[in-house]
Amino acid sequence: MVTEGMADIALCLVITKTLLAAWALLSAAEWFANLHLFRSDGLLTWNILRLRPHLLIPPSVRHRVHAESAVSAVLVCRIAAGLLLLIPYPNPADLPCSLLILLSCFYMSRRTWFGGDGSDQMGMVIAAGVAIISAGLALDDMNLAASGVFAISGQAVLAYFVAGAAKVVSPVWRDGNALLGVMKTRTYGHSLAASFAAERPAFCKFVCWLTIGTEMLFPLVLLAPPGVAIASLCCFALFHFSNAYFMGLNAFVWPFLATYPAVMLAHSAVRNWMGWV
Amino acid sequence: MSLVSILLYSVVTLWLVITLLAQHSRFQSVINRFNGLHIIPRWTFFAPNPGVRDYHLVIRERYRDGRLTDWKSVPVYPARPKLAYLWNPQKRASKILTDAIQAIKLLLKRDDVGLSGLPFTVPYLLLLHYAAHAVPAEPDAAEFQIAIIESTGHLERELECSFLSSFHSRW
Numbered sequence: 180m181v182t183e184g185m186a187d188i189a190l191c192l193v194i195t196k197t198l199l200a201a202w203a204l205l206s207a208a209e210w211f212a213n214l215h216l217f218r219s220d221g222l223l224t225w226n227i228l229r230l231r232p233h234l235l236i237p238p239s240v241r242h243r244v245h246a247e248s249a250v251s252a253v254l255v256c257r258i259a260a261g262l263l264l265l266i267p268y269p270n271p272a273d274l275p276c277s278l279l280i281l282l283s284c285f286y287m288s289r290r291t292w293f294g295g296d297g298s299d300q301m302g303m304v305i306a307a308g309v310a311i312i313s314a315g316l317a318l319d320d321m322n323l324a325a326s327g328v329f330a331i332s333g334q335a336v337l338a339y340f341v342a343g344a345a346k347v348v349s350p351v352w353r354d355g356n357a358l359l360g361v362m363k364t365r366t367y368g369h370s371l372a373a374s375f376a377a378e379r380p381a382f383c384k385f386v387c388w389l390t391i392g393t394e395m396l397f398p399l400v401l402l403a404p405p406g407v408a409i410a411s412l413c414c415f416a417l418f419h420f421s422n423a424y425f426m427g428l429n430a431f432v433w434p435f436l437a438t439y440p441a442v443m444l445a446h447s448a449v450r451n452w453m454g455w456v
Numbered sequence: 457m458s459l460v461s462i463l464l465y466s467v468v469t470l471w472l473v474i475t476l477l478a479q480h481s482r483f484q485s486v487i488n489r490f491n492g493l494h495i496i497p498r499w500t501f502f503a504p505n506p507g508v509r510d511y512h513l514v515i516r517e518r519y520r521d522g523r524l525t526d527w528k529s530v531p532v533y534p535a536r537p538k539l540a541y542l543w544n545p546q547k548r549a550s551k552i553l554t555d556a557i558q559a560i561k562l563l564l565k566r567d568d569v570g571l572s573g574l575p576f577t578v579p580y581l582l583l584l585h586y587a588a589h590a591v592p593a594e595p596d597a598a599e600f601q602i603a604i605i606e607s608t609g610h611l612e613r614e615l616e617c618s619f620l621s622s623f624h625s626r627w
Contacts, residue, residue: 322457429541
């Protein structure tokens with residue numbers, strides 16, 4: 180039984196770390212394309228950002244640690260870690276590589292201050308979870324590995340539920356205007372979707388409530404029959420692909436899909452605990 | 457169950473509970489104080505108030521004799537690429553601009569900052585510094601001023617100036 184459980188967690192690790200690697204490579208490559216932002220005349224120049232309070236690095240090395248070359252070095256480390264994570268399981272590099280990606284997440288969030296998004300947050304969650312699961316499998320400690328699964332699935336359930344709850348208290352989401360408003364922007368919108376939505380307020384309201392409802396009901400995936408749970412996760416994956424297409428949120432796809440193997444393991448554990456299997 | 461497992465389960469449970477609390481504005485100021493590494497995520501995507509405006513930065517200069525130049529657009533990020541669903545690095549610069557402008561709006565509402573304290577804040581200085589370097593100075597220009605323009609729409613654009621800075625020395 181324990182061996183079977185470990186095999187399930189190992190399969191979860193293989194899928195999760197592959198998607199983590201995809202996100203790490205994509206996010207690092209996109210930051211590389213933005214290295215000019217870190218120069219002295221860039222939007223993230225250290226000449227200005229060093230003025231903010233609560234800096235953690237000692238003043239004597241602060242400038243070097245936050246220089247453009249240091250950012251490049253951190254991104255190279257993230258790329259190397261992402262590539263090494265693609266080595267098939269069992270891979271002794273999984274633990275150090277996921278920890279390296281986690282540290283790079285901490286560094287980039289401190290260094291950039293502005294410009295981070297939900298994909299960075301979920302990438303950090305996945306890196307932490309993969310590190311714990313890898314440690315559990317390396318030490319042959321199933322409970323340790325399961326705590327990593329708990330971390331990822333717990334944050335995934337919270338992420339979807341909170342996203343829905345924050346929308347349901349918002350009048351612009353409830354009346355459907357949020358969809359048209361966002362689609363009308365060039366930053367996150369889509370011209371065809373905006374012109375389609377502009378003439379169909381009922382459709383906008385339906386899409387907004389569909390988003391609110393499905394996000395808030397995400398925790399029920401843990402209780403649903405296996406077929407329904409898998410079908411639901413496929414629908415959520417489609418939701419992320421459509422967000423990538425219409426809103427340009429390409430980096431959200433990989434870390435959010437990376438939570439699904441852990442969610443399915445949590446689903447099995449919950450149904451076992453309820454005596455439904 | 458090993459001691460390490462019990463410890464990790466406790467830490468993960470605490471992490472999830474704090475994450476849940478952090479989504480409510482009542483607890484955010486307290487949690488943010490200990491969230492220097494951003495280990496507590498915020499999951500309120502595009503809610504409660506979704507971004508329904510594009511932000512633009514513009515700059516103009518004042519010559520020594522008092523004449524003003526036309527407003528010029530400060531290039532922050534190019535248009536979204538057609539394959540943005542695969543590759544979209546431009547989103548970082550647009551998100552930085554959005555975050556900085558949102559921070560400026562919040563600082564303007566604070567009693568201890570307001571309009572008089574704003575020029576001494578990091579988001580303001582960041583945009584001012586960037587605009588001053590992104591657009592070359594006109595010969596004989598002595599001072600410059602930036603403005604934040606908000607827009608909506610794809611073909612027919614509605615524009616609104618939401619913030620106008622004071623004049624600052626060019627040199």
